[in-house]
Amino acid sequence: MARARKAPKFRRVPPSLRREALIEAALTSLRKHGHEGLSVRRIGAEAGVSPGLINHHFPSVSTLVAAAYETLSMSLLESIQRRARESDASPRERLRRFFQASFAPALLDPALFNTWLVFWSMTSHHPEVRAVHDRTYAAYRAALGSLLGELRPSDGVPRFKVRPAAIALSALLDGLWIEASINPRTFRPAQAVALCEDWTNALCAGALPSLIERAASA
Amino acid sequence: MARARKAPKFRRVPPSLRREALIEAALTSLRKHGHEGLSVRRIGAEAGVSPGLINHHFPSVSTLVAAAYETLSMSLLESIQRRARESDASPRERLRRFFQASFAPALLDPALFNTWLVFWSMTSHHPEVRAVHDRTYAAYRAALGSLLGELRPSDGVPRFKVRPAAIALSALLDGLWIEASINPRTFRPAQAVALCEDWTNALCAGALPSLIERAASA
Protein backbone atom coordinates (compact mmCIF):
# COMPACT_ATOMS: atom_id res chain seq x y z
CA MET A 1 0.00 0.00 0.00
CA ALA A 2 1.07 3.55 -0.52
CA ARG A 3 3.13 4.86 2.31
CA ALA A 4 0.70 6.84 4.42
CA ARG A 5 2.58 10.05 5.01
CA LYS A 6 1.43 11.41 8.32
CA ALA A 7 -0.10 14.82 7.95
CA PRO A 8 2.05 17.12 10.10
CA LYS A 9 0.39 18.30 13.27
CA PHE A 10 1.51 21.84 12.69
CA ARG A 11 3.75 23.92 10.52
CA ARG A 12 6.67 25.91 11.66
CA VAL A 13 6.53 29.48 10.51
CA PRO A 14 9.16 32.19 10.80
CA PRO A 15 8.38 34.51 13.72
CA SER A 16 7.61 37.61 11.68
CA LEU A 17 5.05 35.80 9.54
CA ARG A 18 3.52 34.12 12.55
CA ARG A 19 3.21 37.42 14.31
CA GLU A 20 1.43 38.87 11.34
CA ALA A 21 -0.93 35.90 11.19
CA LEU A 22 -1.70 36.33 14.87
CA ILE A 23 -2.47 39.99 14.38
CA GLU A 24 -4.87 39.08 11.61
CA ALA A 25 -6.47 36.41 13.78
CA ALA A 26 -6.85 38.89 16.62
CA LEU A 27 -8.67 41.30 14.33
CA THR A 28 -10.99 38.55 13.14
CA SER A 29 -11.65 37.41 16.67
CA LEU A 30 -12.43 40.92 17.86
CA ARG A 31 -14.67 41.46 14.89
CA LYS A 32 -16.56 38.24 15.52
CA HIS A 33 -16.85 38.28 19.29
CA GLY A 34 -16.25 41.85 20.31
CA HIS A 35 -14.82 42.20 23.77
CA GLU A 36 -14.99 38.46 24.37
CA GLY A 37 -12.69 37.92 21.41
CA LEU A 38 -9.90 39.24 23.61
CA SER A 39 -8.57 35.95 24.88
CA VAL A 40 -5.58 33.88 23.98
CA ARG A 41 -7.87 30.91 23.56
CA ARG A 42 -10.17 32.56 21.05
CA ILE A 43 -7.41 34.21 19.10
CA GLY A 44 -5.43 31.00 19.09
CA ALA A 45 -8.43 29.06 17.83
CA GLU A 46 -9.01 31.68 15.16
CA ALA A 47 -5.42 31.31 14.00
CA GLY A 48 -5.57 27.53 14.21
CA VAL A 49 -2.89 27.55 16.83
CA SER A 50 -2.50 26.65 20.46
CA PRO A 51 -3.22 29.38 23.03
CA GLY A 52 0.29 29.30 24.40
CA LEU A 53 1.73 30.51 21.14
CA ILE A 54 0.40 34.02 21.66
CA ASN A 55 2.43 34.51 24.81
CA HIS A 56 5.37 33.01 23.01
CA HIS A 57 5.35 35.70 20.34
CA PHE A 58 3.93 38.63 22.30
CA PRO A 59 4.81 39.61 25.85
CA SER A 60 1.14 40.18 26.59
CA VAL A 61 -2.21 40.27 24.89
CA SER A 62 -2.33 44.04 25.05
CA THR A 63 0.83 44.20 22.93
CA LEU A 64 -0.85 42.06 20.32
CA VAL A 65 -3.96 44.22 20.46
CA ALA A 66 -1.89 47.35 20.09
CA ALA A 67 -0.32 45.89 16.97
CA ALA A 68 -3.75 44.94 15.65
CA TYR A 69 -5.02 48.46 16.37
CA GLU A 70 -2.18 49.96 14.42
CA THR A 71 -2.66 47.57 11.51
CA LEU A 72 -6.40 48.18 11.23
CA SER A 73 -6.12 51.93 11.69
CA MET A 74 -3.53 52.37 9.06
CA SER A 75 -5.26 50.01 6.68
CA LEU A 76 -8.50 51.94 6.93
CA LEU A 77 -6.81 55.28 6.60
CA GLU A 78 -4.91 54.15 3.52
CA SER A 79 -8.06 52.75 2.01
CA ILE A 80 -9.90 56.01 2.53
CA GLN A 81 -7.01 58.06 1.25
CA ARG A 82 -6.67 55.88 -1.83
CA ARG A 83 -10.27 56.57 -2.71
CA ALA A 84 -9.82 60.24 -2.03
CA ARG A 85 -6.84 60.60 -4.32
CA GLU A 86 -7.54 57.96 -6.93
CA SER A 87 -8.25 60.23 -9.88
CA ASP A 88 -6.70 63.62 -10.07
CA ALA A 89 -9.46 65.89 -8.97
CA SER A 90 -9.71 69.27 -7.35
CA PRO A 91 -8.82 69.51 -3.67
CA ARG A 92 -12.45 70.15 -2.91
CA GLU A 93 -13.45 67.02 -4.78
CA ARG A 94 -10.82 64.95 -3.00
CA LEU A 95 -12.17 66.02 0.34
CA ARG A 96 -15.64 65.09 -0.80
CA ARG A 97 -14.43 61.60 -1.67
CA PHE A 98 -12.75 61.34 1.68
CA PHE A 99 -16.11 61.99 3.32
CA GLN A 100 -17.89 59.53 1.10
CA ALA A 101 -15.33 56.84 1.77
CA SER A 102 -15.71 57.46 5.50
CA PHE A 103 -19.39 56.57 5.34
CA ALA A 104 -19.17 53.70 2.90
CA PRO A 105 -20.99 50.52 3.98
CA ALA A 106 -17.72 48.78 4.86
CA LEU A 107 -16.96 51.49 7.42
CA LEU A 108 -20.40 51.38 8.98
CA ASP A 109 -20.19 47.71 9.90
CA PRO A 110 -21.30 47.22 13.52
CA ALA A 111 -18.59 44.59 13.95
CA LEU A 112 -16.00 47.20 13.07
CA PHE A 113 -17.50 49.57 15.59
CA ASN A 114 -17.34 46.95 18.31
CA THR A 115 -13.73 46.29 17.47
CA TRP A 116 -13.02 49.96 17.83
CA LEU A 117 -14.74 50.08 21.19
CA VAL A 118 -12.39 47.39 22.46
CA PHE A 119 -9.41 49.48 21.36
CA TRP A 120 -10.78 52.57 23.00
CA SER A 121 -11.58 50.80 26.23
CA MET A 122 -7.98 49.66 26.52
CA THR A 123 -6.43 53.09 26.04
CA SER A 124 -6.81 54.10 29.66
CA HIS A 125 -5.04 51.17 31.26
CA HIS A 126 -2.64 50.03 28.55
CA PRO A 127 -0.03 52.61 27.57
CA GLU A 128 0.93 50.70 24.43
CA VAL A 129 -2.61 50.86 23.10
CA ARG A 130 -2.88 54.48 24.04
CA ALA A 131 0.35 55.21 22.20
CA VAL A 132 -1.09 53.60 19.10
CA HIS A 133 -4.23 55.68 19.46
CA ASP A 134 -2.24 58.88 19.70
CA ARG A 135 -0.08 57.97 16.75
CA THR A 136 -2.85 56.81 14.43
CA TYR A 137 -5.13 59.69 15.30
CA ALA A 138 -2.30 62.06 14.58
CA ALA A 139 -1.87 60.38 11.20
CA TYR A 140 -5.58 60.63 10.56
CA ARG A 141 -5.66 64.31 11.37
CA ALA A 142 -2.52 64.87 9.35
CA ALA A 143 -4.21 63.34 6.32
CA LEU A 144 -7.23 65.51 6.89
CA GLY A 145 -5.05 68.53 7.43
CA SER A 146 -3.18 67.83 4.24
CA LEU A 147 -6.41 67.81 2.28
CA LEU A 148 -7.65 70.91 4.05
CA GLY A 149 -4.39 72.69 3.40
CA GLU A 150 -4.88 72.38 -0.33
CA LEU A 151 -8.15 74.24 -0.16
CA ARG A 152 -8.11 77.92 -0.80
CA PRO A 153 -10.35 80.17 1.23
CA SER A 154 -12.85 82.38 -0.55
CA ASP A 155 -11.61 85.74 -1.73
CA GLY A 156 -11.05 88.19 1.05
CA VAL A 157 -11.23 85.52 3.73
CA PRO A 158 -8.14 85.07 5.91
CA ARG A 159 -6.46 81.69 6.08
CA PHE A 160 -7.75 79.20 8.59
CA LYS A 161 -5.65 77.28 11.09
CA VAL A 162 -5.15 73.89 9.50
CA ARG A 163 -4.35 71.78 12.53
CA PRO A 164 -7.27 72.84 14.76
CA ALA A 165 -9.50 72.64 11.72
CA ALA A 166 -8.43 69.03 11.15
CA ILE A 167 -9.12 68.25 14.79
CA ALA A 168 -12.58 69.71 14.58
CA LEU A 169 -13.41 68.00 11.32
CA SER A 170 -12.20 64.63 12.58
CA ALA A 171 -14.39 65.06 15.65
CA LEU A 172 -17.39 65.75 13.44
CA LEU A 173 -16.57 62.72 11.31
CA ASP A 174 -16.15 60.53 14.37
CA GLY A 175 -19.33 61.66 16.00
CA LEU A 176 -21.32 60.99 12.86
CA TRP A 177 -19.60 57.67 12.32
CA ILE A 178 -20.41 56.51 15.82
CA GLU A 179 -24.06 57.35 15.72
CA ALA A 180 -24.38 55.82 12.26
CA SER A 181 -22.69 52.67 13.53
CA ILE A 182 -24.90 52.32 16.58
CA ASN A 183 -28.15 53.24 14.90
CA PRO A 184 -28.09 53.36 11.09
CA ARG A 185 -31.63 54.68 11.02
CA THR A 186 -30.83 58.01 12.64
CA PHE A 187 -29.61 59.50 9.36
CA ARG A 188 -28.40 58.37 5.97
CA PRO A 189 -24.75 58.29 4.94
CA ALA A 190 -25.40 60.93 2.30
CA GLN A 191 -26.62 63.30 4.98
CA ALA A 192 -23.46 62.77 6.96
CA VAL A 193 -21.43 63.59 3.87
CA ALA A 194 -23.52 66.71 3.27
CA LEU A 195 -22.93 67.87 6.85
CA CYS A 196 -19.19 67.48 6.46
CA GLU A 197 -19.28 69.34 3.18
CA ASP A 198 -21.29 72.14 4.73
CA TRP A 199 -18.82 72.40 7.54
CA THR A 200 -15.92 72.57 5.09
CA ASN A 201 -17.62 75.22 3.02
CA ALA A 202 -18.35 77.24 6.12
CA LEU A 203 -14.69 76.93 7.04
CA CYS A 204 -13.61 78.26 3.64
CA ALA A 205 -16.17 81.02 3.80
CA GLY A 206 -14.73 82.21 7.07
CA ALA A 207 -17.88 81.35 8.95
CA LEU A 208 -15.95 79.55 11.70
CA PRO A 209 -14.09 82.42 13.37
CA SER A 210 -12.28 80.41 16.05
CA LEU A 211 -10.39 78.64 13.26
CA ILE A 212 -9.26 81.80 11.53
CA GLU A 213 -5.56 82.56 11.68
CA ARG A 214 -4.57 85.18 14.26
CA ALA A 215 -8.16 85.92 15.07
CA ALA A 216 -9.48 83.50 17.64
CA SER A 217 -13.05 83.84 18.83
CA ALA A 218 -14.05 86.69 21.09
CA MET B 1 -24.19 42.02 81.48
CA ALA B 2 -26.21 43.95 78.98
CA ARG B 3 -28.06 41.76 76.55
CA ALA B 4 -25.83 41.57 73.48
CA ARG B 5 -28.20 42.23 70.62
CA LYS B 6 -26.91 40.41 67.61
CA ALA B 7 -26.19 42.72 64.71
CA PRO B 8 -28.43 41.56 61.88
CA LYS B 9 -26.60 39.88 59.03
CA PHE B 10 -28.51 41.86 56.44
CA ARG B 11 -31.44 44.17 56.06
CA ARG B 12 -34.54 43.51 54.10
CA VAL B 13 -35.33 46.28 51.71
CA PRO B 14 -38.43 46.78 49.59
CA PRO B 15 -37.76 45.67 46.03
CA SER B 16 -38.01 49.08 44.42
CA LEU B 17 -35.42 50.57 46.76
CA ARG B 18 -33.15 47.58 46.42
CA ARG B 19 -33.34 47.80 42.67
CA GLU B 20 -32.36 51.43 42.81
CA ALA B 21 -29.43 50.64 45.10
CA LEU B 22 -28.27 47.94 42.71
CA ILE B 23 -28.42 50.34 39.80
CA GLU B 24 -26.27 52.77 41.73
CA ALA B 25 -23.83 50.02 42.64
CA ALA B 26 -23.64 48.93 39.01
CA LEU B 27 -22.73 52.47 37.98
CA THR B 28 -20.04 52.66 40.63
CA SER B 29 -18.65 49.29 39.64
CA LEU B 30 -18.55 50.20 35.96
CA ARG B 31 -16.90 53.47 36.80
CA LYS B 32 -14.26 51.80 38.94
CA HIS B 33 -13.48 48.73 36.88
CA GLY B 34 -14.73 49.48 33.40
CA HIS B 35 -15.73 46.44 31.47
CA GLU B 36 -14.65 44.15 34.28
CA GLY B 37 -17.12 45.81 36.57
CA LEU B 38 -19.81 43.97 34.64
CA SER B 39 -20.18 40.97 36.89
CA VAL B 40 -22.71 39.99 39.49
CA ARG B 41 -19.90 39.44 41.93
CA ARG B 42 -18.38 42.89 41.58
CA ILE B 43 -21.70 44.67 41.55
CA GLY B 44 -22.87 42.64 44.50
CA ALA B 45 -19.72 43.45 46.44
CA GLU B 46 -20.13 47.12 45.60
CA ALA B 47 -23.68 47.05 46.93
CA GLY B 48 -22.65 45.05 50.01
CA VAL B 49 -24.87 42.25 48.94
CA SER B 50 -24.54 38.66 47.80
CA PRO B 51 -24.10 38.01 44.07
CA GLY B 52 -27.28 35.99 43.83
CA LEU B 53 -29.38 38.99 44.70
CA ILE B 54 -28.83 40.61 41.33
CA ASN B 55 -30.47 37.75 39.48
CA HIS B 56 -33.22 37.82 42.04
CA HIS B 57 -34.18 41.40 41.21
CA PHE B 58 -33.21 41.51 37.55
CA PRO B 59 -33.80 38.82 34.96
CA SER B 60 -30.29 39.34 33.64
CA VAL B 61 -27.31 41.60 34.05
CA SER B 62 -28.05 43.34 30.79
CA THR B 63 -31.40 44.46 32.16
CA LEU B 64 -29.65 45.99 35.13
CA VAL B 65 -27.13 47.66 32.87
CA ALA B 66 -29.88 49.03 30.69
CA ALA B 67 -31.48 50.56 33.75
CA ALA B 68 -28.14 52.00 34.81
CA TYR B 69 -27.61 53.41 31.33
CA GLU B 70 -30.96 55.14 31.47
CA THR B 71 -30.34 56.51 34.95
CA LEU B 72 -26.92 57.91 34.12
CA SER B 73 -27.97 59.32 30.76
CA MET B 74 -30.93 61.14 32.12
CA SER B 75 -29.03 62.37 35.13
CA LEU B 76 -26.31 63.86 32.97
CA LEU B 77 -28.76 65.40 30.56
CA GLU B 78 -30.73 66.97 33.38
CA SER B 79 -27.56 68.28 34.97
CA ILE B 80 -26.48 69.89 31.72
CA GLN B 81 -29.90 71.31 31.05
CA ARG B 82 -30.14 72.73 34.55
CA ARG B 83 -26.93 74.63 34.02
CA ALA B 84 -28.11 75.78 30.61
CA ARG B 85 -31.35 77.20 31.90
CA GLU B 86 -30.40 78.26 35.40
CA SER B 87 -30.60 81.99 34.96
CA ASP B 88 -32.90 83.48 32.40
CA ALA B 89 -30.63 84.32 29.56
CA SER B 90 -30.97 84.69 25.83
CA PRO B 91 -31.42 81.50 23.80
CA ARG B 92 -27.94 82.00 22.41
CA GLU B 93 -26.51 82.26 25.91
CA ARG B 94 -28.35 79.15 27.04
CA LEU B 95 -26.85 77.18 24.20
CA ARG B 96 -23.43 78.44 25.14
CA ARG B 97 -23.93 77.22 28.68
CA PHE B 98 -25.05 73.87 27.33
CA PHE B 99 -21.74 73.59 25.49
CA GLN B 100 -19.75 74.66 28.51
CA ALA B 101 -21.52 72.17 30.74
CA SER B 102 -20.81 69.44 28.19
CA PHE B 103 -17.09 69.98 28.56
CA ALA B 104 -16.94 70.58 32.28
CA PRO B 105 -14.32 68.51 34.14
CA ALA B 106 -16.93 66.16 35.55
CA LEU B 107 -17.97 65.18 32.04
CA LEU B 108 -14.42 64.62 30.85
CA ASP B 109 -13.66 61.99 33.47
CA PRO B 110 -12.00 58.96 31.83
CA ALA B 111 -13.96 56.69 34.16
CA LEU B 112 -17.17 58.11 32.76
CA PHE B 113 -15.93 57.51 29.25
CA ASN B 114 -15.11 53.90 30.04
CA THR B 115 -18.56 53.44 31.49
CA TRP B 116 -20.05 54.79 28.30
CA LEU B 117 -17.96 52.41 26.21
CA VAL B 118 -19.47 49.49 28.10
CA PHE B 119 -22.95 50.75 27.32
CA TRP B 120 -22.11 51.22 23.66
CA SER B 121 -20.51 47.82 23.35
CA MET B 122 -23.69 46.20 24.60
CA THR B 123 -26.05 47.91 22.19
CA SER B 124 -25.44 45.46 19.36
CA HIS B 125 -26.25 42.26 21.21
CA HIS B 126 -28.66 43.43 23.90
CA PRO B 127 -31.87 44.91 22.57
CA GLU B 128 -32.79 46.38 25.95
CA VAL B 129 -29.59 48.40 26.08
CA ARG B 130 -30.05 49.45 22.51
CA ALA B 131 -33.57 50.61 23.27
CA VAL B 132 -32.23 52.76 26.09
CA HIS B 133 -29.63 54.21 23.76
CA ASP B 134 -32.24 55.13 21.20
CA ARG B 135 -34.51 56.64 23.81
CA THR B 136 -31.90 58.66 25.66
CA TYR B 137 -30.24 59.90 22.49
CA ALA B 138 -33.61 61.00 21.25
CA ALA B 139 -34.08 62.91 24.49
CA TYR B 140 -30.64 64.42 24.15
CA ARG B 141 -31.31 65.58 20.63
CA ALA B 142 -34.73 66.83 21.63
CA ALA B 143 -33.14 68.99 24.29
CA LEU B 144 -30.64 70.28 21.79
CA GLY B 145 -33.39 70.82 19.24
CA SER B 146 -35.44 72.73 21.76
CA LEU B 147 -32.57 75.11 22.41
CA LEU B 148 -31.84 75.44 18.70
CA GLY B 149 -35.50 76.11 17.97
CA GLU B 150 -35.42 79.19 20.15
CA LEU B 151 -32.67 80.73 18.06
CA ARG B 152 -33.64 83.06 15.33
CA PRO B 153 -31.72 82.96 12.08
CA SER B 154 -30.04 86.12 10.85
CA ASP B 155 -32.15 88.49 8.80
CA GLY B 156 -32.89 87.26 5.35
CA VAL B 157 -31.80 83.71 6.13
CA PRO B 158 -34.40 80.97 5.77
CA ARG B 159 -35.22 78.78 8.74
CA PHE B 160 -33.07 75.73 9.34
CA LYS B 161 -34.33 72.20 9.89
CA VAL B 162 -34.23 71.75 13.65
CA ARG B 163 -34.13 67.97 13.91
CA PRO B 164 -31.28 67.31 11.47
CA ALA B 165 -29.46 70.28 12.97
CA ALA B 166 -29.75 68.73 16.41
CA ILE B 167 -28.43 65.45 15.07
CA ALA B 168 -25.44 67.14 13.52
CA LEU B 169 -24.69 69.22 16.57
CA SER B 170 -24.92 66.22 18.88
CA ALA B 171 -22.49 64.36 16.61
CA LEU B 172 -20.05 67.24 16.82
CA LEU B 173 -20.41 67.37 20.60
CA ASP B 174 -19.93 63.61 20.88
CA GLY B 175 -16.90 63.54 18.65
CA LEU B 176 -15.25 66.29 20.62
CA TRP B 177 -16.21 64.73 23.92
CA ILE B 178 -14.71 61.39 22.94
CA GLU B 179 -11.39 62.74 21.81
CA ALA B 180 -11.18 64.96 24.88
CA SER B 181 -11.92 61.95 27.08
CA ILE B 182 -9.31 59.73 25.46
CA ASN B 183 -6.60 62.34 25.16
CA PRO B 184 -7.16 65.58 27.07
CA ARG B 185 -4.06 67.10 25.53
CA THR B 186 -5.41 67.21 22.00
CA PHE B 187 -7.34 70.41 22.65
CA ARG B 188 -8.69 72.41 25.53
CA PRO B 189 -12.33 72.39 26.63
CA ALA B 190 -12.66 76.06 25.74
CA GLN B 191 -11.68 75.28 22.16
CA ALA B 192 -14.37 72.62 21.97
CA VAL B 193 -16.90 75.15 23.18
CA ALA B 194 -15.69 77.65 20.62
CA LEU B 195 -16.05 75.11 17.82
CA CYS B 196 -19.63 74.37 18.84
CA GLU B 197 -20.38 78.06 19.00
CA ASP B 198 -18.89 78.60 15.57
CA TRP B 199 -20.98 75.81 14.18
CA THR B 200 -24.12 77.28 15.71
CA ASN B 201 -23.35 80.72 14.36
CA ALA B 202 -22.72 79.27 10.93
CA LEU B 203 -26.06 77.52 11.18
CA CYS B 204 -27.85 80.76 11.99
CA ALA B 205 -25.99 82.58 9.25
CA GLY B 206 -27.24 80.10 6.70
CA ALA B 207 -23.75 78.80 6.04
CA LEU B 208 -24.84 75.16 6.36
CA PRO B 209 -27.08 74.74 3.30
CA SER B 210 -28.02 71.10 3.79
CA LEU B 211 -29.79 72.11 6.99
CA ILE B 212 -31.83 74.88 5.41
CA GLU B 213 -35.56 74.28 5.19
CA ARG B 214 -36.81 73.13 1.77
CA ALA B 215 -33.42 73.59 0.22
CA ALA B 216 -31.29 70.55 0.75
CA SER B 217 -27.83 70.42 -0.70
CA ALA B 218 -27.33 69.74 -4.38
Next chain:
DNA sequence: GCAGTTGTTGTACGACCGTATAGCAGCGCG
Protein backbone atom coordinates in the same frame (compact mmCIF):
# COMPACT_ATOMS: atom_id res chain seq x y z
C1' DG C 1 -44.67 35.93 71.38
C1' DC C 2 -45.22 33.36 67.27
C1' DA C 3 -45.82 31.92 62.54
C1' DG C 4 -45.72 32.92 57.70
C1' DT C 5 -43.75 35.37 53.97
C1' DT C 6 -40.03 36.27 51.21
C1' DG C 7 -35.89 38.94 50.70
C1' DT C 8 -31.37 37.22 51.16
C1' DT C 9 -27.44 34.27 51.83
C1' DG C 10 -24.15 30.41 51.11
C1' DT C 11 -22.55 26.76 48.62
C1' DA C 12 -21.68 23.93 44.89
C1' DC C 13 -21.06 23.15 40.01
C1' DG C 14 -19.24 23.49 35.32
C1' DA C 15 -17.18 26.65 32.00
C1' DC C 16 -13.71 29.66 30.69
C1' DC C 17 -9.92 32.46 31.72
C1' DG C 18 -4.28 33.45 31.76
C1' DT C 19 -0.04 31.42 32.73
C1' DA C 20 3.78 28.27 33.52
C1' DT C 21 6.17 24.27 32.22
C1' DA C 22 7.71 20.07 30.26
C1' DG C 23 8.16 17.72 26.25
C1' DC C 24 6.97 16.79 21.34
C1' DA C 25 7.98 17.42 16.47
C1' DG C 26 8.87 20.05 12.08
C1' DC C 27 12.56 21.40 9.54
C1' DG C 28 17.36 22.67 8.28
C1' DC C 29 21.86 21.12 8.27
C1' DG C 30 25.63 18.03 8.28
Next chain:
DNA sequence: CGCGCTGCTATACGGTCGTACAACAACTGC
Protein backbone atom coordinates in the same frame (compact mmCIF):
# COMPACT_ATOMS: atom_id res chain seq x y z
C1' DC D 1 19.88 9.49 7.30
C1' DG D 2 19.99 11.37 11.77
C1' DC D 3 20.84 15.09 14.90
C1' DG D 4 19.83 19.47 16.99
C1' DC D 5 17.43 23.79 17.27
C1' DT D 6 13.36 25.85 18.58
C1' DG D 7 8.68 26.75 17.17
C1' DC D 8 4.91 24.69 18.97
C1' DT D 9 1.69 21.74 21.62
C1' DA D 10 -0.43 19.78 25.65
C1' DT D 11 -1.37 19.67 30.26
C1' DA D 12 -2.11 21.24 34.72
C1' DC D 13 -3.02 24.82 38.10
C1' DG D 14 -5.41 28.62 40.48
C1' DG D 15 -8.71 31.97 39.79
C1' DT D 16 -13.17 34.25 38.39
C1' DC D 17 -17.15 33.87 36.09
C1' DG D 18 -22.72 32.93 35.90
C1' DT D 19 -26.25 30.09 37.64
C1' DA D 20 -29.09 27.04 40.46
C1' DC D 21 -30.78 25.59 44.68
C1' DA D 22 -31.65 24.82 49.40
C1' DA D 23 -31.57 26.86 53.73
C1' DC D 24 -31.69 30.89 56.52
C1' DA D 25 -33.41 34.97 58.85
C1' DA D 26 -35.57 39.63 58.94
C1' DC D 27 -39.66 41.72 59.01
C1' DT D 28 -45.19 41.69 59.09
C1' DG D 29 -49.33 40.59 60.93
C1' DC D 30 -51.67 38.43 64.27
